[in-house]
Amino acid sequence: MxxxxxxxxxxxxxxxxxxxxxxxxxxxxxxxxxxxxxxxxxxxxxxIDVERFLSVKREKKKGFHIGLVGRVVPIKDIKTFIAMAKIVSGAIPEVQFYCIGPTDEDPAYYEDCKLLVNSFHLNDKFHFTGRQDVHKYYSFLDVLLLTSIREAQPLVLLEGFCSGVPAVATKVGNVPELLDYDERFLAPSKDAEKLAEGVEYIYKNPEIMKNIVVRNREKVLKFYxxxxxxxxxxxxxxxxxxxxxxxx
Structure with missing residues (x-):
């Protein structure tokens, strides 16, 4: 009706x-x-404020670092991020995962997520940072992840691109267009295995990713x-x- x-x-x-x-x-x-x-x-x-994110100074930290910028709420599907982390942790050594955003909007969901992290034995690898200045994380993240069930035009991807961080994301809203419909970096909602494949591709192909990072930044400067x-x-x-x- x-x-x-x-x-x-x-x-x-x-x-x-x-x-x-x-x-x-x-x-x-x-x-x-x-x-x-x-x-x-x-x-x-x-x-977005491109000058703000162009000012991010990239630094290489030991290990491989994957981050999701967003609230810990069901629509962001943090549980699929955690499921993906379980898969990736068995394939990439010294990997670390960061969920960067407020945890107080849905306390019950946050508790469920922490229990899931514990059940997968990821406590030493998976970090809920709470509300943070994303600049700090964009400076060293190797992959920006988006697992949302619904989005329109997620600004976090634009921020990450402008900061020099490649992304793997679910096919929601404008995401496929932002990622040039490149199936290497796109996954259906709730598909932890396909997301993991995208992350592992970035890990294994650093030279290819250099060109993609440049292309992503140029797109943001031109259109966003x-x-x-x-x-x-x-x-x-x-x-x-x-x-x-x-x-x-």
């Missing part, structure tokens, strides 16, 4: 809108399917610099306020 109501409201909104903005291309196509006119639609992604995003919105609002057709 609620889906029908939502669809009806969407069609009504689209009819009278001058412009319909989506965060990424897949959502734009969905809005067209829901009744939006193609000519009214436009993709404007979220952006928040200054460019702000300018795009400014131009749109200015043209509409002046009674013109929207312009970017």
């Amino acid at each position: 609620w889906i029908k109501i939502y669809s009806s409201l969407s069609r009504l909104s689209y009819k009278y809108a001058d412009l319909i903005i989506s965060l990424f291309e897949y959502n734009r196509r969905m809005q067209i399917e829901l009744g939006a006119e193609d000519s009214k639609t436009l993709v404007i992604p979220n952006g 610099d928040r200054r460019k995003v702000y300018k795009t919105y400014y131009n749109i609002y200015k043209s509409l306020a002046e009674g013109e057709k929207w312009q970017v």
Whole structure:
């Protein structure tokens, strides 16, 4: 029932809108399917403070370090991160895992995650850091992991790319587009084994990853610099306020 109501409201909104903005291309196509006119639609992604993350100074620490930046809540699927850690810990020596983010939003889920870490005998390898300055971790992480069940356009991937950290992630929201639809680094939700394969590929192919890291950073600078995003919105609002057709 609620889906029908939502669809009806969407069609009504689209009819009278001058412009319909989506965060990424897949959502734009969905809005067209829901009744939006193609000519009214436009993709404007979220952006990040690129200067802040370009300033991260990379340092090589002993071992191999995998991190997930996010809240310890079910939608981030930290349990799949832990399951992946169990697989990877048997394949990569001196590996360490970091769950970087607040642990107090769902205390029961956090306790379940700690029990899972203990049951897999990962207590000396898996670390819940709590809320932290991510700069510190982006400086030495070898892989940024994202295991979310749902996302739109995850900014943590953009931050990691800009900081020089490659990623392995689930196929949610705009993630496939951010990772260039490269199946080496993409996995279905809850697929710990496929995520582990991506991590192990990065570990085994450091020379190949150098080019990918450069490509990822260039993409962020070109498309996801928040200054460019702000300018795009400014131009749109200015043209509409002046009674013109929207312009970017």
